[in-house]
Amino acid sequence: MLQRTEDLWPRGEPPSTALCDEDARLALLAAHGASALVEDPELNAIVSLAAKACDAPLAAITIIERDHPLFLARLGLAQEETPRPISFCAHAMLGSESMVIPDATLDDRFHDNPLVTASPHIRFYAGYPLISAEGAPLGALCIIDTKPRPAGLTELQRETLAVLGAAVMRRLGQRRLNLEAKNEIDQREAQLRRMIDSVPDIAFSADADGTFDYFNARWEELTGQPPPALATDWQPFVHAEDFAASLERWNTAVRNVTPFEDQWRLRMADGSWRWVLSRVVPAVTKAGAARWFGVLTDIDAVHREKQAKDLLAAELSHRIKNIFAVISGIISIRARGRPELFEFASDLGTAIRALGTAHDYVRPVEGRSSDCLQGLLRDLLAPYDHGNSGHVTVTGADIEIGPQAATPLALIFHELATNSAKYGALASDRGTVAVEIAAPNATDGMLHVTWRETSGTGPLSESSGSEGFGSRLLRLAIENQLRGSFERRMGADGITIEIAVAADRVAA
Incomplete structure (x- = not known):
C-alpha cells in the first residue's frame, strides 16, 4: 500500500525484476486507477511543458496496458491507441533513465515499426520510464519529433524530462492514494452496515430536515414494507392512538435540534402491534448542520x-x-x-x-x-379549613415529593395539624395556619417549610408548644427519616415552627 505521494522509485534504478512479471505489473497498474486520468488537466500541462522544454511537436504520457498503450495525455498525436508490440513506451518503461533514439530509421528495434514507416513517422523519440513506488514499470513520458536529432537531448532537457516524469508519478500516486482511501472507507462502511444489519434493533438516520435516508435490514424484516422517507410516512406503521403525539414531539425535536425519545406501538408484518422505544439524537457538525441517528428498540x-x-x-x-x-x-x-x-x-x-x-x-x-408537597398539605389540612378559605393557607414553592418521603411528610404535618386543632390556632374559628414552602437552598441542599399559627385571640395554650409523645415522633421523622431539623418559637399571638429537611430525601 502506498503511504505518501512522495514515495517514488529511486531515479537511476531499473524496475524490479519481480514486478516486470506481467500479472504482478498489471495488478499494481490497476491499483493506480490510471484510466480515470485520461485528459487530466495536470497531466496535460506536464505534456505541454515537456514538449516546449524539448522543442518537440509531439508528446504523450503513455500507460502500457495488457494489450495496448493508453494515452493519459498527448500533444499532436492523432492515434487513439496502438498495439502494444509496436509501442516505443513499452521499451522505455523498462529502463532506468530516459530512452533516447536519435533516428528511429537507423535503430534495429524500430526501423520497420509501423509508427516509423507510417503516421506519425517517428524519427526522434525520448521516453522517461514511469515506475511505481514498488518498482513496477507502468509506462513512459515521451517526446517525439518527425525529424532525426543526432545530438539527442541536452542535459537540461534530460533533467526536465526526469523531473516531469516524477511529477507524473506523483499525480498517479495521488490517484492511487485516493482509491485506496475510498476502498478502505467502502470496506469499513460495508462492515459497519453488516454490523448494523445484524443488531436486533431497527437503526436509521435522517438529514437535518428530518427526512429519513437510511434504515438497516431489520426494518423490512420486521415490518415487511419499504421504509418511510418523511415523518408523515410513518403513519401506517405507528398505532393511531400514538401517532399524532409522537409526530408533534419529533417535529419539536427537529425544530429545536434536541434529542427525541418516545414509546409507541409499531405495526409488524403480520399485522400485530409491538411497543418500541424510539431514541433519536442529533449530530451537529462544526458548520452547524445536523444529522439524526436513531434506533427502535423492542420493549x-x-x-x-x-x-x-x-x-x-x-x-x-x-x-x-x-x-x-x-x-x-x-x-x-x-x-x-x-x-x-x-x-x-x-x-x-x-x-x-x-x-x-x-x-x-x-x-x-x-x-x-398532584404529587407535590403543596398538594399533600392541602389534602391533609382540608378537614381543618371549616369552609373558610383563609383559615388554612399553603404558599410558596411547589416541590415534587418521592414515594419514600410521602409517608413521613404526611405524619409530620398531620401531627402539627392535630396539635393545632387541640391546643392551637385551629381550635378557634378566628385562628389561622399559614404554611410557607421555600425552594431548596443551593448552599446546604435543604428544603425549608414554615408553619405559622396565629390565634387571633391572644396567646396560645402552652400545650401547643410543649413536646409530648407526638412531638417526639415528629422530631424522629424529621431528623432520622428526612435528615433535617425543626425549631419551635412561641409568640404573643401564636407559634412558629421552622422545619428544614434534606431536599434529596424529599425527592427520594
Missing part, C-alpha cells in the same frame, strides 16, 4: 410486564385503602358507647386517614392530580 415484553405490575399495584393499592377504611371502622365501632376512648379513637382515626392520604402519594390513585 413490548417489558411494557406488558409493567402493565401487569401496574395492574397488580393498583389492586394492592385498592386493598390497602380498604384496610385503612376497615381499621377506621373497627376503631369507631370499638369506641362506640365508651366516652373515655372517644378522644383516643378520634386521634387514631384521623392518623389512619392521614396515612391513607400519604398512601395516595406513594401509589397515586385515580383522581389524584
Whole structure:
C-alpha cells in the first residue's frame, strides 16, 4: 500500500525484476486507477511543458496496458491507441533513465515499426520510464519529433524530462492514494452496515430536515414494507392512538435540534402491534448542520410486564385503602358507647386517614392530580379549613415529593395539624395556619417549610408548644427519616415552627 505521494522509485534504478512479471505489473497498474486520468488537466500541462522544454511537436504520457498503450495525455498525436508490440513506451518503461533514439530509421528495434514507416513517422523519440513506488514499470513520458536529432537531448532537457516524469508519478500516486482511501472507507462502511444489519434493533438516520435516508435490514424484516422517507410516512406503521403525539414531539425535536425519545406501538408484518422505544439524537457538525441517528428498540415484553405490575399495584393499592377504611371502622365501632376512648379513637382515626392520604402519594390513585408537597398539605389540612378559605393557607414553592418521603411528610404535618386543632390556632374559628414552602437552598441542599399559627385571640395554650409523645415522633421523622431539623418559637399571638429537611430525601 502506498503511504505518501512522495514515495517514488529511486531515479537511476531499473524496475524490479519481480514486478516486470506481467500479472504482478498489471495488478499494481490497476491499483493506480490510471484510466480515470485520461485528459487530466495536470497531466496535460506536464505534456505541454515537456514538449516546449524539448522543442518537440509531439508528446504523450503513455500507460502500457495488457494489450495496448493508453494515452493519459498527448500533444499532436492523432492515434487513439496502438498495439502494444509496436509501442516505443513499452521499451522505455523498462529502463532506468530516459530512452533516447536519435533516428528511429537507423535503430534495429524500430526501423520497420509501423509508427516509423507510417503516421506519425517517428524519427526522434525520448521516453522517461514511469515506475511505481514498488518498482513496477507502468509506462513512459515521451517526446517525439518527425525529424532525426543526432545530438539527442541536452542535459537540461534530460533533467526536465526526469523531473516531469516524477511529477507524473506523483499525480498517479495521488490517484492511487485516493482509491485506496475510498476502498478502505467502502470496506469499513460495508462492515459497519453488516454490523448494523445484524443488531436486533431497527437503526436509521435522517438529514437535518428530518427526512429519513437510511434504515438497516431489520426494518423490512420486521415490518415487511419499504421504509418511510418523511415523518408523515410513518403513519401506517405507528398505532393511531400514538401517532399524532409522537409526530408533534419529533417535529419539536427537529425544530429545536434536541434529542427525541418516545414509546409507541409499531405495526409488524403480520399485522400485530409491538411497543418500541424510539431514541433519536442529533449530530451537529462544526458548520452547524445536523444529522439524526436513531434506533427502535423492542420493549413490548417489558411494557406488558409493567402493565401487569401496574395492574397488580393498583389492586394492592385498592386493598390497602380498604384496610385503612376497615381499621377506621373497627376503631369507631370499638369506641362506640365508651366516652373515655372517644378522644383516643378520634386521634387514631384521623392518623389512619392521614396515612391513607400519604398512601395516595406513594401509589397515586385515580383522581389524584398532584404529587407535590403543596398538594399533600392541602389534602391533609382540608378537614381543618371549616369552609373558610383563609383559615388554612399553603404558599410558596411547589416541590415534587418521592414515594419514600410521602409517608413521613404526611405524619409530620398531620401531627402539627392535630396539635393545632387541640391546643392551637385551629381550635378557634378566628385562628389561622399559614404554611410557607421555600425552594431548596443551593448552599446546604435543604428544603425549608414554615408553619405559622396565629390565634387571633391572644396567646396560645402552652400545650401547643410543649413536646409530648407526638412531638417526639415528629422530631424522629424529621431528623432520622428526612435528615433535617425543626425549631419551635412561641409568640404573643401564636407559634412558629421552622422545619428544614434534606431536599434529596424529599425527592427520594
